[in-house]
Amino acid sequence: MSQDYSFVADAMKQGVPWASTAGIEFIEVTGDRVVVGLPDRAEFHNHVGGPHAAMTFGLGETASGAVVLAAFSQHMAKATPLVARAEIAYKKVATGVLRAEAVLGRPVADVVAELDTGTRPEFPVNVTLTNAEGVTTAEMVVTWTLRINR
Template structure:
């Protein structure tokens, strides 16, 4: 069954939760423009004080936007499990494809069915799952691709 899009209130709620729990999100200006259980789109405005030596967003900002979008997917898909598991990044890989200039948009998609991940958690395992992310500029050109591998660490 495909994920339903979130209402404006749900998107705003996820964005507020991310800003409350991850201070970096609130300080950088990341906004969440689309939210579903398996997909999130986040944006980052162009701030001169966040640029690199060639005038684009610093690589750390690009990675941070992608990782933040991936975390929002995890929260949207597994928020109902937070009482029994803590989501953590296990590892990440980023490929910078093209010079990024201006505002950025990151689209993160859950890389495994949520039901499989929850079944592993229910079985007492510590599941891992990838969240692929595509970061692009205002013209829709892909500037970076990330894969962030998350785990749900069972709370003890």
Template sequence: MTTDTSWVGAAMTQTVHWVRTVGITFGETTAQRAVAHLPDAPDLHNHVGGPHAAMIFGLGETASGAVGLAAFGAVMERATPLVVRSDIAYSRLARGPLTAVAELDRPAGEVLAELDAGTRPEFTVSVTITDAEGRETTRMTVVWTLRPNR
């Protein structure tokens, strides 16, 4: 399996139309961690002048997908990643551009071993979202599965 994950941000931008529409960009992307950025744009604001909750959720889910793609992109011909469930907690009013940092909660090798054993593995990605000053505004977890292709 390759360790070069430099293609992940471009692939997400090209294939996930919503990512391109709202202007999400990607920083570091590895098989353990991904960083995604949401610009501050009035079209994305809510009634109090910050990013709408849907934009914040979308940023976090997108970052979680990026780390999943980086970790499991090599097995896409035999399994499809799907979100199983997510949980989000908004702890502070978000304003301005936001950054999401998503981290895989267990080794990718464990997940792949379950897939190789014929099961449908689940893996959790933890996401922290901060504002431009580095203050945490949101935490979320996204549970994904690798559904074997038929």
């Protein structure tokens, strides 16, 4: 039996109000992969007609946070997920609906084992952003940590 991740979209929209404000759509959520979409709205556009870099980054970071929530939801009582750092490479001007696919970069069991030793693990989430035609418009790596709750 597979785990139910239907709670992730609602949890993200409640915990990160920007996700609702921006109209982010949660398309697919699994324990190690999330796909989200950003509607094409004029108020999100930059001077060249595509989503502003801040919107692109926000979509990617939101996707990364959703996959972290899905992967580590059973461990939130003992640790709080936080972004340690992020890097983005803008590849092509995006037009139309933007999608972000976030993939966990380390096995959950390895991260939890490190957490259980009392250390603060770090792990990457790799994000690929694409336009409506599936062309890669940006790539990013968001490095997360789990801070032990005291």
